[in-house]
Amino acid sequence: MALLTKLGNLPYPQPTDAADVPLHIQSLAEAVDGRTVLRFADVATRDTKVTAPVAGMLVWLANPGRYFHYTGTQWHPIAPGAGHKANTSTGTTTSTAYTETLTGSTGDLAAVTFTAPPSGSVLVSVGARISGSAAVACLMSANIRTGTTLTLAAADVRAAIVSGTNQCSASTQFQVGGLTVGAVCTATAAHKSAATTNTATFTNRFVTVTPLT
Incomplete structure (x- = not known):
């Protein structure tokens, strides 16, 4: 034996x-x-x-x-690294609701596809060079989806914000938790203007997703 x-x-x-x-x-x-x-x-x-x-x-x-x-x-x-996606084209919006598409922008959306880590948490970073046509806030955040389901919508409290006509580089980070472990998710840049009379301009946009342990 x-x-x-x-x-x-x-x-x-x-x-x-x-x-x-x-x-x-x-x-x-x-x-x-x-x-x-x-x-x-x-x-x-x-x-x-x-x-x-x-x-x-x-x-x-x-x-x-x-x-x-x-x-x-x-x-x-094993040891998943950060996912990063950038779009260097310039786009604009006058929408006062967050939109993922910008007028004039070319190429793919600034969106990162990632697998939810064992912790179920990631750190999302978004940023761009931002300016407005008036002294009104221009905001950039991100929509988080699990599959095709929106699980966390873009919001002002999770946004990079620039007010005024001077072009400024701005970014922000926020943690997303409670993701289904192993699920395929996306983080997609979303943009808006605080007023329809203001044209918000975004260029060199990026989204980075870093898994947390």
Whole structure:
């Protein structure tokens, strides 16, 4: 009867065991299989192959090209770094409600897609060079979504604010908690003017999302 190693619980045969080398190698290979860095093409392939993951499992996914570990409840990226998205074009708005699109702006939205970390909390930073056509506040915040559901709307208390016609660089940070661990989320820049008579101008906009432990 095979015994198990003290640390990894890997099986090894005893002198009294039947001399079945293929069987012994198979037993060892199966025991080692779930302890190595598993490699798969994508999430779907991983989930098809690993139907009963255990805490501590480590996998590499070619798409998106990252390592993930199993926490016991979720697959999560190893040491996820901050996500950053910038848009250097200039856009304007006279909307007094937060809008994600700006007149004249080109390229993608200033939006960061991220996976909610095990803590369920991230730090969101937004900023831009901002100016107005009048001495009226121009504000930039961010909408937070889990999937397509808006979970935290842009708000003045979470906004970078510039008042006046001089172009100024402004930024702000705010913490977002209570996110569903492992969920795919987005943080998208949102902008507004404090009055429809004021044209708010934004350029060099950015959004950065930093996972918190």
